[in-house]
Amino acid sequence: MTMVHIATKAISRKSGQSAVASAAYRAGDVLDDAKYGKTHDYSKKSGVMSSDIVLPFSLKALGVSVDRETLWNTAEAAETRSDSRVAREWLINLPYELDEYDRHQLAINFAQKLCDDMEVIADVCIHRPVMKLPFDPNVPPSSKYLREGEENPDPRNFHAHILVTTRAPTIGPNKTLAFDPKLKTPFEWSNKKRKAHDLPSSMQEIKRVREMWVDTANKVLAQHHLPLMDARSYKDQGLDQQPTIKMGVEATAMERRGITTEKGDTNRAIKARNKLVADNHIKQEADNERRISALRKGLAWATEKNARLPGSIGGTKQRADFAKHLSGSSEPHITYCTEQNNRTAIRVDDTKRCVEEAKSGIAWAAKRCENLPKRCDDTKQRINGTAQANNKLTQRIDDTKQAIEGITEAIGKSNIEINKATERSARPAPNPFDDAARRARAARLDRQQRQVDRDTRANRHKDERIFEYAERMKLHLAMRLIQRHHNSMAISWAQGETIEDAPDKFDKRQVAILSEFAKRLGIEDKDKALGFRDHLQQVGKRFDYTLVENNKSIIKLLRDPKAEREQYLALIKHFEDFRDDIDQKRATFNTSIIDKLGGSAGEVGRMTRDTMSSFSYIEELMDYINQDNYPAEAREVAKEHLADILDKTCQQFKLALRDVNSLPTTQRKTYSEALKATLETFTERYGKELSESQHKAIQSGLESYQHQVSRTNTPSRGFSP
Numbered sequence: 001m002t003m004v005h006i007a008t009k010a011i012s013r014k015s016g017q018s019a020v021a022s023a024a025y026r027a028g029d030v031l032d033d034a035k036y037g038k039t040h041d042y043s044k045k046s047g048v049m050s051s052d053i054v055l056p057f058s059l060k061a062l063g064v065s066v067d068r069e070t071l072w073n074t075a076e077a078a079e080t081r082s083d084s085r086v087a088r089e090w091l092i093n094l095p096y097e098l099d100e101y102d103r104h105q106l107a108i109n110f111a112q113k114l115c116d117d118m119e120v121i122a123d124v125c126i127h128r129p130v131m132k133l134p135f136d137p138n139v140p141p142s143s144k145y146l147r148e149g150e151e152n153p154d155p156r157n158f159h160a161h162i163l164v165t166t167r168a169p170t171i172g173p174n175k176t177l178a179f180d181p182k183l184k185t186p187f188e189w190s191n192k193k194r195k196a197h198d199l200p201s202s203m204q205e206i207k208r209v210r211e212m213w214v215d216t217a218n219k220v221l222a223q224h225h226l227p228l229m230d231a232r233s234y235k236d237q238g239l240d241q242q243p244t245i246k247m248g249v250e251a252t253a254m255e256r257r258g259i260t261t262e263k264g265d266t267n268r269a270i271k272a273r274n275k276l277v278a279d280n281h282i283k284q285e286a287d288n289e290r291r292i293s294a295l296r297k298g299l300a301w302a303t304e305k306n307a308r309l310p311g312s313i314g315g316t317k318q319r320a321d322f323a324k325h326l327s328g329s330s331e332p333h334i335t336y337c338t339e340q341n342n343r344t345a346i347r348v349d350d351t352k353r354c355v356e357e358a359k360s361g362i363a364w365a366a367k368r369c370e371n372l373p374k375r376c377d378d379t380k381q382r383i384n385g386t387a388q389a390n391n392k393l394t395q396r397i398d399d400t401k402q403a404i405e406g407i408t409e410a411i412g413k414s415n416i417e418i419n420k421a422t423e424r425s426a427r428p429a430p431n432p433f434d435d436a437a438r439r440a441r442a443a444r445l446d447r448q449q450r451q452v453d454r455d456t457r458a459n460r461h462k463d464e465r466i467f468e469y470a471e472r473m474k475l476h477l478a479m480r481l482i483q484r485h486h487n488s489m490a491i492s493w494a495q496g497e498t499i500e501d502a503p504d505k506f507d508k509r510q511v512a513i514l515s516e517f518a519k520r521l522g523i524e525d526k527d528k529a530l531g532f533r534d535h536l537q538q539v540g541k542r543f544d545y546t547l548v549e550n551n552k553s554i555i556k557l558l559r560d561p562k563a564e565r566e567q568y569l570a571l572i573k574h575f576e577d578f579r580d581d582i583d584q585k586r587a588t589f590n591t592s593i594i595d596k597l598g599g600s601a602g603e604v605g606r607m608t609r610d611t612m613s614s615f616s617y618i619e620e621l622m623d624y625i626n627q628d629n630y631p632a633e634a635r636e637v638a639k640e641h642l643a644d645i646l647d648k649t650c651q652q653f654k655l656a657l658r659d660v661n662s663l664p665t666t667q668r669k670t671y672s673e674a675l676k677a678t679l680e681t682f683t684e685r686y687g688k689e690l691s692e693s694q695h696k697a698i699q700s701g702l703e704s705y706q707h708q709v710s711r712t713n714t715p716s717r718g719f720s721p
Helices: 019-027 068-077 100-118 191-196 202-223 248-256 262-328 330-370 372-382 387-426 435-482 508-521 532-540 545-550 552-559 561-592 602-612 614-625 632-662 665-689 692-713
Strands: 006-012 030-033 038-041 048-054 085-093 122-127 159-164 167-171 177-184
Touching: 006 202, 019 030, 019 038, 019 048, 019 068, 019 085, 019 122, 019 159, 030 068, 048 068, 048 100, 068 085, 068 122, 068 177, 085 100, 100 122, 100 159, 100 202, 100 692, 248 262, 262 435, 262 545, 262 552, 435 508, 435 532, 435 552, 508 552, 508 561, 545 552, 552 561, 561 602, 561 614, 561 632, 602 614, 602 632, 602 665, 614 632, 614 665, 632 665, 632 692, 665 692
Parallel strands: none
Antiparallel strands: 006 085, 030 038, 048 122, 085 159, 122 159, 167 177
């Protein structure tokens, strides 16, 4: 969750403050103070990224414009009391995840809402954290170097100072700006006066402005798919956490120098207490997890039985249908057997008749064969003089011999058929009207029917128990799916819990997989129209046989996240070893070029060396991704790592280009030239693969670099309004 910080304070003469001096300091500008006869010169102040004057739409519509010096001198002149509030400041923390352009637009949009809501004019100045060089005892004391024991501020501390007027603006002659000395804005009224005009208290008004800031920022964060802000307190969010107290400028500076303060001790005690509460909560969640761990083994058994349940029910139904069919078709079978027995006797008579006819044919053929040699001699004598006729006769003789052999073979087969038919006719046929045989058949059918009934009852009872247990397991699966984000199911990273502490909980990757699965099926974590129990029943019905069969990997993950995680880690172990190897090569290369570049150059030097070694690192990652023989899971992790490296390299270009001009003269030239040459090669090779935000980050770094160069070559008096 992105941090929410918005605070307000008055710029008051009672505290010795001046609106002109405050505006000059926050804008890094040079302003002349007409009331006190001074010139406030803060043009050398570093860390000011932009400064803008924002008018309410009512003045913009009239074409009014005003510069910073005129605005705040006019505001000072409108106040006559020695303890007057001459301005009010709203301080907001800008999300560091946004780039420079989006942060600037966010601050301007919020200031515009303040101006239109309170009818005031705003001076918006955006500051970045000013990072100093590491402490060096050999260098004379300088504002560019840290003091001994001092630490740099948080590099994410981008913030905006919004200075607003305390009186509503009016338009004088020639569209000049003026303030009514009798018209203070309602925000500056006392609570007594606000109550008399039916207005909420000042504290309630500050809360309203805080909510307006959170709503404005969340719209921008949502567009960039970033974590949103939450304006509620820990108590309203349902968290047993105590907020830390504000340190203030003096205490923060002392802590950075290593000096212990009372406020620092208080905050450290609060953090220790919050950690203790979080640890106790983790223990309670572990106890709850142990109470449901006993169901996991049963879930595996139920899932397996549930998968075989349709087959078992189908087999039982088939057996019952077969028994019913067998029982109902007994009488037709008896009738059929009787008809077949009668037909057998008729077929025997027909066979005998065929045998007699075959015998007559054989006798006729034998008689014809007796005169065949004599006829052959007569034929030879008649065709003795003709060779062609002789050949034909020889062919006829051969054909006749083959015919005789075929007839003889047919006679042998006929004898075999006669013997078989005689045996079949001699065998007694069963009498279909025999009472003993009919009773035996009926008893056998009764036994079969009783066995079928017993099997059916047993299977039905067993199936009912399996179905009931499967329904419970389906509800358990559904509960784990819709509560995957709950602390009892997922690892509480924010509370310091690790995979080793809760191996049976879902990690971030597994929660993302389950969320994608739920989104694909249209399963919501909560249904406002239904209670939890009804919603759980509705989701449980989705876990049918088809869903389980088609999503076995998801079911395995829901049942045993530890086993699924171990399998995944084993698959990506190959890439982790490869990554460690190329990381070591990259570190060795970065160390080897420090002397060539003229020294380490602190954080800027480290980022520059990383960009120089990014080429070989990215090429080795691409070669790994293109290896088809490597595990698919390992190559997917490699793709994600490659995307992170490209994004990180673009950010390093941006930050290094922004701060390279702050290096000592001896190192500035070498590192600047190395950065520019590396950036040119990087954009030439990978420019087509970079996203719009990555191109924007590089462009932002180049603009900052050019701006710093121009400021070095041409001294500036500050920012124009």
